[in-house]
Amino acid sequence: MSTPFGVDLGNNSSVVAVARNRGIDVVVNEVSNRATPTVVGFGVKNRSIGETGKNQQTSNLKNTVSNLKRILALPASSPDFTIEKQYFTAPLVEKDGSVAAKVRFQGAQTEFTATQLEAMYLHKLKDITAKETKSNITDIALAVPVWYTEQQRRAAADAAKIAGLNPVRIVNEVTAAAVGYGVFKTDLPTDKAKIIAFVDIGHSSYTVSIGSLKKGELKVLGSAFDKHFGGRDFDRAITEHFADEFKAKYKIDIRENAKGYARVLAAAEKLKKVLSANTQAPINIESVMNDVDVSSQLTREELEEFVAPLLDRINVPIEQALKTAGVKAEDIDSIEVIGGCTRVPSVKAKLAEIFGKPLSFTLNQDEAIARGAAFICAMHSPTLRVRPFKFEDVNAFSVTYSWEKDAEDNDHLEVFPKGGAFPSTKMLTLYRTSDFEVDAAYTHPEQLPKGTDHKISHWKITGVEVPEGSDSAIVKVKVRNDPSGFFTIEAAYIVEEKEFKELVEKDPPVEGEEEAEPEYKIVKKLVKTKDLQVAYTGHALPEKELAELLEKEFKMVADDKLVAETEDRKNALEEYIYELRGKLEDQYKDFASEQERETLSKKLMDTEEWLYDDGYDAKKAKYIAKYEELASIGNLIKGRYMQKQQELKDKLRSKQEAASMAKMAEKLAASRGEKKDTEGDVKMEDQLD
Structure with missing residues (x-):
């Protein structure tokens, strides 16, 4: 049985939720984070996806791809192609009329379409979820931006298929969040519907949907969006400010150094988050470029000044959505806000000002979309019974x-x-x-x-x-x-x-x-x-091409698995060398002959030299063979040691048992002596009487 699987494919990080235990659970990844970086990195032998991709991003910029959903089925003729280039460190190229990424992988320059890249990432999320839930993962409800065209929605479905998933539903992100709201909100009316505005400002885009909600039913009345308004625009504004400041103050130009710019951009993202809770925050980066350390600070007022052009157009999607829905701001019963960028105080203040009402944060800002998608996926499951809920989009x-x-x-x-x-x-x-x-x-x-x-x-x-x-x-x-x-x-x-x-x-x-x-x-x-x-x-994609891409993906998955297993065997061999050498001079010293110690010590030294020389890049089987060669001698010595330890344990146990028996005997003898004395006293009393 497949566990219903909902994915909020975020531009910066993605959240996965599953329907189980009579509820919706968010899945944690291999490092126990509730969100996984939306990053795919390529190396000499294997791919690094998610957390591992993020960890190697700064050192492997040209071969690391992020912002996946921005280029999915994006036509190379689109003006957005030029805009997106500034957010990518890997080169973007045209392939079959659409945008693709050019990276060096397994020793060769390779071009991957955005559909393939997204499939790689979805396959990683699938594996994470399968391991965490210990269940089969097949069906997926994938949340995508409302501005996706037919071509982009088809590409999203194809990516899921290449990842070995069955896309039961491609759903608009804000609609998924609204479904989650409607399903779990217990006080919705049964007669006259409430008019709810759902505002989602994420890492790269801003969407507003107006929904009519009553118990068991949602109708999306209208939606509008700004494709180029999100957290990454705030991060870039901060980075550009510091680029100018560092050029004047430290005489370095981070715009000419991709790694330096990426490090300042990452620091700018953290700084933005700190400024959401504080009025000012410092920035310190060691050796940002040319061995120069930089430091500065930024106030919340300065940040608001940098992003003023963005804030000036925050009203446009709201007005468009209200117009499409045929309602006015005063008709809105509640404004539900989600998305990481809505934590910025100036954004919240501006939204409340436009609507003329206080904002509501009923939904989890980071997880609402994934939870709603998981519920929608569960609706399609033939084996699960879910609360009846009907919804329509526009x-x-x-x-x-x-x-x-x-x-x-x-x-x-x-x-x-x-x-x-x-x-x-x-x-x-x-x-x-x-x-x-x-x-x-x-x-x-x-x-x-x-x-x-x-x-x-x-x-x-x-x-x-x-x-x-x-x-x-x-x-x-x-x-x-x-x-x-x-x-x-x-x-x-x-x-x-x-x-x-x-x-x-x-x-x-x-x-x-x-x-x-x-x-x-x-x-x-x-x-x-x-x-x-x-x-x-x-x-x-035609069935034949889909099958070919599916085969390629599973081959890369097998290669990644082999590299990981090879690295595990290599680490196991290295660990065994140090462990056995230490014990041979300590615990195992009295259990090996002089010749055995000399032979094993030489083998350990030779294997160690091989491991850091010719064996640095060996195959999995070679590491296993070397390990078994050392273990064939080491296990004999270990066996003698373990046998001696067992004998000592047996002797100790025998002594403890003997001591215990003696103690019991003493207690028994003592109790019998007390009983005899008591009986003698009674007889004497009888005689006196």
Whole structure:
């Protein structure tokens, strides 16, 4: 049985939650952190993902990739490509029209698509969760930004598949948090819904969703976003300030040194967090570059001055979301705030000012999205029973389906309008004389982010046969905007008009009258006569390519595992050398002959020299062989030592048992003596009487 698995794929760090123990639990990683850095690093032999990737990031900048969700299926023609380059230390390149990362891995320059990179990271989260929960992890509900297009949502689903997961739902991040709020909030009304504003300001983006909530039901009324407003923008503003200050004060330019800039950026992030609770904070970095130590300080007022351009546009997504939802700020019952950047005092103050109401922090700012995603995943589980909850999201863009002209006048229709709720199903009726094709595309390409492909999907529908005596076949096409936000054609089939006899309903006879003979009328109904074949092509990866990428990923996983196991065997050999050498001169000294000690000491010395020379980069089997070679002698000596220890323990136990028996005998003898004396006294008294 698969444990329902929800992932909040954060830009800086990600949170994983699972449905178990009649609740939702956040999973801790291998170092017991509740959030895992969203980082993938590449080395000479293996990959470092998550915590290990973060640890080696500063020393391996050009081969470490972060900000994964920002480049997922990002078109190379998008202006965002240029913007994102400043946040990446690994080179970004174009591959098949989309952004990819170029790194050196296993001795060769390799280009990985963003889909592959995200798959690597999801596979790591899957392994962490499987080890922590000791269960099988298959199904996943993956939370993505509301501004993801069809292409990006498909790429997210493909990444999950490459990681060996089944994406049961791709859900908008803020919607996932709102679902968690609706499910676990116990005082929601059952009649008139509450209007809740959900504000999420994370590491890289800012989203506002207006939701209508009542018990067991959520309707997202409208959403808006700012893709370039988040914690990383605050961090960069601080870093740029110190870059200017250090240039003037210490005559060093960190902008010319990638490692130095990265270290100041990391310090700026910590400084920002300190300033959320304090009015001023220091910054100290040793040997930032050219062996120069730097120090300074920053006040909260100075930070607010640096980020003033950001704060000046914080109102825009709120106003857009309210307009789309058709409500006013005074109609909002509560403002629920999540996301790490909402801890910044100036951000909180500005939000409260715009809404004209105090903010609410009912939800966990860091974990709400993952918890909601886990619950959504549990809703899809056939083995778990969850609290009934219905929710609908809204389309960010309108979508039109079009087809070739044939027997009908129209050749297109806007099926799913902007702001329309999904999941949603519509039925198209077409009159066709032969096989045909259908396309789905965004209705207004000019409203899309620049560089976005306005085409969504293409379908070939085959098997059309015109019924005898008809000019064309009546084809029903079932189109759907599914729960993951994908635009699909679920089915297509031919219907024919056929005649049926139907009983005419009459009033019951009056008492005394005879019941009239039943009458029938002829009615015409459309009846499905044939299913048609529907072949899809679109942004989702073809099955063959998906299988190839899945194979590559699992090969890299196997390589990583082998490297880790090899390193473990190497460490075990090194530890055994030092341990055996120490015991040979101490504990084992009296249990080995002079010749054995000389032979073993020489072997230990030779193995140690080999380990730090030719054996530094040996294979796993070689380390095992060397270990077993030493153990073949060492275990003999150890066996003698252990045998002697056991003999001493047995002797000690025998002595203790003998002493215990003697003590018991003494007690028994003493108790018997007391009894005899008492009996003698009684007899003497009897004689005196």
